[in-house]
Amino acid sequence: MPYSLERHGPDRVVGPGFHEQVYELVKRVPSGKVTTYGDLAAALGLRSVARHVGFALAALPEDRAEVPWHRVINGRGRLSSRGGGAQSTRQRQRLVAEGIAVSPHGRVVDFAELRFDLTS
DNA sequence: CGGCTGACGACCT
């Protein structure tokens, strides 16, 4: 079973604990820059919770527009959002709108240089 | 308390 709002409704995942910490961290990523699930996890002090960072973003409600979730990609510099393809397309368009080039394969061009240092 | 599920990552073939 994939993620569903039925089980992980906004009022259940937003607010307490982990998810909210992830959102606060993502909000620090400036326009034109990107970060990774692993970096966010490391910034939270738990390298191993990268998967949960992804899960937290998957559970991000539509009304949390202040959280730039589209700037979060995986450690290999690729877009990995699911949301049934449409979400991935939206992420791509938002990145391009910020001046970030994305290859046909979904890889962020010059990923290493656009990668935002969360610890700075 | 036990089991399940992953927007991941490191590593291997």
Added chain:
DNA sequence: GAGGTCGCCAGCC
């Protein structure tokens, strides 16, 4: 590059 395996652990039944 393209697949597969395994470890990780918070939040939800």
